[in-house]
Amino acid sequence: MSGSITFTMIKPDAVSAEHTGKIINDILEGGFNLKAMKYLRLTKEKAEAFYAVHKERPFFADLVAYMTSGPIVAAVLEKDNAVADFRTLIGATNPAEAAEGTIRKKYATSIEANAIHGSDSDENAAIEASFFFSSFERY
Numbered sequence: 001m002s003g004s005i006t007f008t009m010i011k012p013d014a015v016s017a018e019h020t021g022k023i024i025n026d027i028l029e030g031g032f033n034l035k036a037m038k039y040l041r042l043t044k045e046k047a048e049a050f051y052a053v054h055k056e057r058p059f060f061a062d063l064v065a066y067m068t069s070g071p072i073v074a075a076v077l078e079k080d081n082a083v084a085d086f087r088t089l090i091g092a093t094n095p096a097e098a099a100e101g102t103i104r105k106k107y108a109t110s111i112e113a114n115a116i117h118g119s120d121s122d123e124n125a126a127i128e129a130s131f132f133f134s135s136f137e138r139y
């Protein structure tokens with residue numbers, strides 16, 4: 001089956017709390033296929049570049065410090081309507097507002113340490129996938 005792609009990161013709070021296996025299981029049960037996956041720790045430079053769209057926001061410095069505080073799991077996921085369906089699976093940015101059963105509702109601890117990333121558009125999914133995986137470089 002082929003579909004559109006989205007990009008995700010299991011964030012440092014969820015990796016250090018050993019939620020990685022449960023989150024991957026939720027993703028697979030949600031109908032997503034794994035296309036690429038790796039375990040790594042972001043450098044400050046890479047975290048700043050990934051979140052460059054937020055560089056003027058008051059939470060930017062804290063966000064970069066948090067995202068570099070420990071290892072993450074980065075992955076590319078495939079499904080029909082991948083971007084929107086994955087945002088539904090993970091829930092609202094603030095776990096206090098996330099729907100019951102969503103990954104953020106189950107595993108996030110705060111609006112910052114919210115367990116998981118999901119791309120917000122097809123264009124950003126392609127950019128973010130190519131940021132971590134050479135097999136998703138755009139030509």
Ligand code: UDP
Nearest residue numbers: 059063092093111112113114116117118120
């Ligand atoms: N974030 C934060 N404080 C805020 C809003 C966002 O620390 O007030 C962090 C949080 O980790 C979030 C990330 O910055 O996931 C990117 O924010 P965005 O608005 O893009 O949320 P997302 O797309 O991840 O739901």
Ligand code: MG
Nearest residue numbers: 117118119120
């Ligand atoms: Mg976002």
